[in-house]
Amino acid sequence: MKQTTTWLAAGIFFLAILAGEQATAQKKRTTGSGFSAATRPRNLSDSALLDLVQKQTFRYFWDFAHPVSGLARERSNNSFSYGDEVVTTGGTGFGVMAVIVASERKWITRDSAARFLLKMVKFLSKADSYHGVFPHWLNGATGKTIPFSRKDDGADLVETSYLFQGLLCAAQYFDADNDTETSLRNRIGWLWNEIEWNWFTRDGQDVLYWHWSPNNGWAMNHPIRGYNECLITYVLAAAAGDRYGVSPTVYHGGWAQSDFFKNGKDFYGIPLPLGFDYGGPLFFSHYSFLGLDPRGLKDRYADYWEQNRNQTLINREHCVRNPGHFKGYGPNCWGLTASDTYNGYDAHSPTNDHGTITPTAALSAFPYTPEYSMQALRHFYDDLGDKIWTEYGFADAFNESQNWYADSHLAIDQGPIIVMIENYRSGLLWKLFMQNPDVQRGLQRLGFFYPSGKIKR
Secondary structure, eight states, X not given: OOGGGSTTTTTOHHHHHHHTSOOTTOXXXXXXXXXXXXXXXXXXXXXXXXXXXXXXXXXXXXXXXXXXXXXXXXXXXXXXXXXXXXXXXXXXXXXXXXXXXXXXXXXXXXXXXXXHHHHHHHHHHHSOOBTTBXXXXXXXXXXXXXXXXXXXXXXXXXXXXXXXXXXXXXXXXOOOSSHHHHHHHHHHHHHHHTOXXXXXXXXXXXXXXXXXXXXXXXXXXXXXXXXSTTHHHHHHHHHTOTTTOOOHHHIIXXXXXXXXXXXXXXXXXXXXXXXXXXXXXXXXXXXXXXXXXXXXXXOSSOBHHHHHHHHHHHHHHHHHHOTTOOTTOXXXXXXXXXXXXXXXXXXXXXXXXXXOBOHHHHHTTTTTXXXXXXXXXXXXXXXXXXXXXXXXXXXXXXXXXXXXXOOOOBHHHHHHHHHHHHHHHTOHXXXXXXXXXXXXXXHHHTTOBOOGGGSOO
8 A cells, every 4th residue: 555645654553543443332431520511610711711621631641540650541431442551651741741731730739740750750660661662552550561553562652752742841840959850850861861763763764663563573664754743753863862863864864755745735725834635633733742832943844833823724624614514513613633433533634524523623723723722612611511521621522413422531632632722821831842952952953943032931
C-alpha cells in the first residue's frame, strides 16, 4: 500500500489499529461518586465556565490516576480488551501538564503536585524502556510493557516525546530549592539525558523511526514523516545534544520529505500551508503544541500559528457547511478529531466524517479560535450537558445522527482540553516549555525562528 494513502504513512499508526477494533462491550467503571449532570452549575460567566471545565477534567488525571504509579490510565472504560492496569505514556505527559495547571490555579497544593509527580518519575525510572524510550503502554502496577499490537511491544518514540514534553515543563515549573522539587528535577534530567534519539535513525538514516522492539527489531518499519502530530519528536531529538541528539539533516531529510508534507492549497477559501487536504484530524494542531508555542514560530516550511489556526478554521467551516447533512452540526457544534465513535474508534476529519463530534477538538483549539471555541463550549455544556457532562469533564464524543453519546474518556483527549485552555488563558505551558535551554537549542539547530520576548514568564 502506498505510503501517501494510509494513516500509517500519515504518522498516526496507532489510530489505524484502534480504528479496526469495535467497542462492542464498553462497560463503564462505577466510581460511586453520585455525580449528576442535571445538577451542574448554570448561568456561568465565560471565565467561570473555563475554570469549571479545566478543574473537572483534571479529575481524570488526579482522582482516576493509577494508584500505584500515578500514571494516566488509557481510558475510563473497559474496551478493546484493555485491562485495568493499562497506563499510557503519551497521555501521562499530557497529565503531567494538567498537574502543573492544577498547582498554578491552586486546585491542589504545590507540594502535593510535586510529590505526585515525583512518585510518577520514580516509577518510570524502574519501568521498562528501550534505549531510554518508553513503550506506548505500561502496566501501571509493575512497569512492564503491555504490547500495543503484536509487534509493537517495545519503544514508542512519539509517545515518549509527548511524555517528555510534559516532564520538561515540570522541571521548569518546580524550581524550588527543597528536597522534593530538587529530586523531581534531577530525576527528570536523568531520564531525559538517557534517551537515545539517534538510535532511532536506524543505523544513521536521515529520518527517525517510530518503533523498535527487542523481540521484533525494526519490523514495524515506520519512518516518521510529516506533516502530522509528530513535530515535537524531531524538536526534542534535536534538543538532546551531542551524545544522543540528531542532526538537522534528519529533520529536513526525513520529517519534511514526503509528498503529503507541503500543501499550499485553499479549502473553503482558507489556505493550508502543510499537510493533508482539508487538514486531517485536529489533534495535529494540539499534541505537539501543548508545550511548543506556535505564536510566531516559523521555519523554512511554515508559520505554525497560521498552520494551526487555518487547519482549525477549515475543520470548523466543514462542520458549518455540513456536506454530509449530519444532525447537530453548525457554528456552535463542530470539531473533528480522533476519538471513540458509535462503532469503534476512528480518526475523524473533513475527509473522514461520519457525524461524530469530539469535544476536545473545539475545546483544545481555544488559543486559535477563542470565539468559536467558546460557542462550542456553551453548546456542549448548556445544551448537551445532560448527555455528555460527567465527573471527568466532557465525555469523549457524540453522534446525534446515531443518537449515540460516549460513556468513555481518553487521556489523550482529556489532557489537551486542560492544557490548551490554559495556554489560551495564560500561556503557562508554552512559556515553561520554551524556557528550557535544550528546547531552545533544538529549535535553533533545526532553523526555527521564535520571538525571544515570549520566553519570559
